[in-house]
Amino acid sequence: MRERRRFLKLLGKGSVVTAFLVQAAGALRAFVPNVLYEPPRQFKIGRPEDFPEGTTFLPEHRLFVFRRGNDFSVVSAVCTHLGCTVQWRGGEENFDCPCHGSIFNRDGDVIGGPAPRALPWYSLDKLPDGQLLVKTDEPVPATYKFQIA
Amino acid sequence: MREKLKHLWRQALWTWDPSTPREASDAIVRNFWLHWFPAKIHERSLSWGYSLWLGTISAVLFLILTVTGLLLMFFYVPSPERAYWTIKDITYTVSFGWLLRNQHRWAAHLMVLAVFLHMVRVFLTGSYRQGREVNWLVGLALLLATLLLSFTGYLLPWDQLAFWAVTVGTNIAREAPVVGPTIRYLFLGGTEIGQPALIRFYVLHVGILPSAVLLLVAYHMWRVRRDGGLAGVEEARAEAVKQAVAPSPAKSYSLFGVTAGTSVEVERSAELDEQNSTFSAPHLARRIMAVSLVTVCVTLLLSLLSDAPLEEAANPSVTPNPAKAPWYFLWLQELVAITTIRIGEWTLSGGFIGGIAIPGILLALAAAWPFLDSSPPSACGKWWAAERRTQNRVFVLLMMLIAALVVVGLFIRGPYWGLYLPWQPWPPLPKTI
């Protein structure tokens, strides 16, 4: 009789605690979004022939596109320190960050300020429709050049 | 009839202007507004110079923020498309909307300052001792909550300051080891700053954080009384305890046994004898009213003198140059900008050192200090006690360092976070037309 009561008590307490924990976990899980209203990690930026020699800034993607003849490369404009948008200063051939004064050279390497890492370069591809595809989920070394035919 | 109404009114909440000591102590119990005060209060607790009344000022500022904030909620819409323009409407078309917004902003700035100075006061007077250690921790939690409230608050206008403050703030969070990226992901509700981030910060700002502050303040106040009042009276209490240390044979202490414990009744309040105490009503109540009124006046005056700024609408593709955080975070911004360490190939980001490690160490030290401080009890509740000279000096030095970093960030940082002395002109910021 006492044993049964103890068991039932334990069962009751256990159920309440478990149920509460599961519900709390569920509520917390709700804060992890299952879909994102965000642009994809790979996107088209236009045809190669649209890009002039030198540097082009794409504000909506926060990217710089470099073109040297048939060689293309794409570097992120997001400072590796705390995420502000760097500006290309053509005169000095530097990327400067307005937030905390990081400076990157032409290759994206840090030459001053607090930034911990070089600016990442991204892999490129040419799609059958003639458009350039940037893959921001595929970082590449600064020496990377995408050659168009 | 009139007498009856008057009686009802007095019964409901307002008994005032006591004519006898008995009425004065009754007032505390009878009056709704006074019931959380003690009946009598030591004169030292009422002193202007000891506590500087910074805790009261902080609480009043929080009250102002709650009222103005609640009113602003009627006009503000937390959506990236609407938020900025509803702020414009509040500023320009809502009757007295400018006053609401200005007062909310000034009270917020002042609250950060008041809470910070309150902490400085408590440290310098050594008031976190003698059973008040827990309340010091509660106070630290309140300081953090105040800073979080400010951070989530200046983000809501969804202007350039807001957008880039969240960018920098959440990227600092990302630098935390292991859990950093997850925390950022949860705060933003994604990887980029948009609607999910705005609504999360909004709910934190108007619901969760203010409730937390309210609960913590209630507990903080309860602890103040539970711990025997302001630490400033400890000296007087020690004196009283010394005098009463020999138990009177006439009283039947033996029933309880006069122990070394810290029973509130025996050793704490009761021994503080009547001679230096005064009735809370009206003396404490009057001072609190005066402090509240002066605080309200200061926020009003500042609101009349200076308008809350609103930068351009948030624009993810343009970072303002320079992008400065509000003054109370500038020391952190300065730290993250100068603490990146490079040893050969190996780099430790300033975002981690200045944004997480240094503030984390400071916070941990602050939390542990009451338990490490081994100064004698006689140093508790005294300004600049000789026994605590060294630690007070180190503390002041640290605080002045933080203040110096704020001043550097505020006055001599310009475009690209370069150093510009106040009289050096910045390169002109170009406009479209």
Place this chain on the structure above:
Amino acid sequence: MFANRDFGLLVVASLAFFCLVAAAAGRELASDWRTVQADFVRALRSHGDFPAAKRFQKGIKQIWIPALNRVDRCISCHLNYDGAQSARRDLPALFLPHPKLPFMESHPFPRFGCTLCHGGQGYALAEADAHGDVEHWQEPLLSTGRAKEHGLRRFELMQYRCNVCHAREEATQGMELVALGKRLIEERGCRGCHAIGGEGGNVGPDLTYEGDQNPEHWDFSRVDGPATNLSWQIAHLLDPPAIVPGSAMPKLGLTGEEARAIALVLLSWKRTAYPAEYLPRQGAANREN
């Protein structure tokens, strides 16, 4: 004891509280639009238009254009903008109706508002803020003074706003300077080096959305005149290598007026999301005017 001093402080603080709230109320009541509206009623009376003075209803007035997501509160001060308040033509200039220009018929106030053409901050009500010559507002009023800073007259400067919609027309009546710019862009063969709307070379940067350029990315150290997008464009068109050392763009030998004309066209090339019914019908431009 301290009781008396405290009492005094309480009284002083109460009085200060009252005075500050009174000052706040004073500021609210002294806002620009209230002052102007009081002036308006006074002007109507002094000019003998008593029915209009009686009819006038005080309050913030606005043109709300949901289709364009715009609000223009200019008319809270420019009260007689459409001549509906008073027909008198001897009122102070502020209270005179907008001139009846030939294109006004096809650009009615309720559909187009004010700032779409004139610039300025439609949301604001205080004069300085509304005219937009303040920090943190990028579209200030296109005033005579601002035009003069760039060597232009006001109606010339404003043509760049017209061209945001009328960009595809070769020439539109009333937009002569911009038309000159468009003609020059064709004649001088800008497309040889620059892509414009997906057409043209790639030696120089794509100019399709040149009006959206953030001037912070440019170097103004060699530009005379105000640090504005427009002034940079003018200086650059006149002598590209002098503004951007090492630029591949040659000196085109443009006159000042020609450079200004092209710069206005460049400034008007912006991304817009105007609904189709707001855009001029192809080829209808000359008829409509």
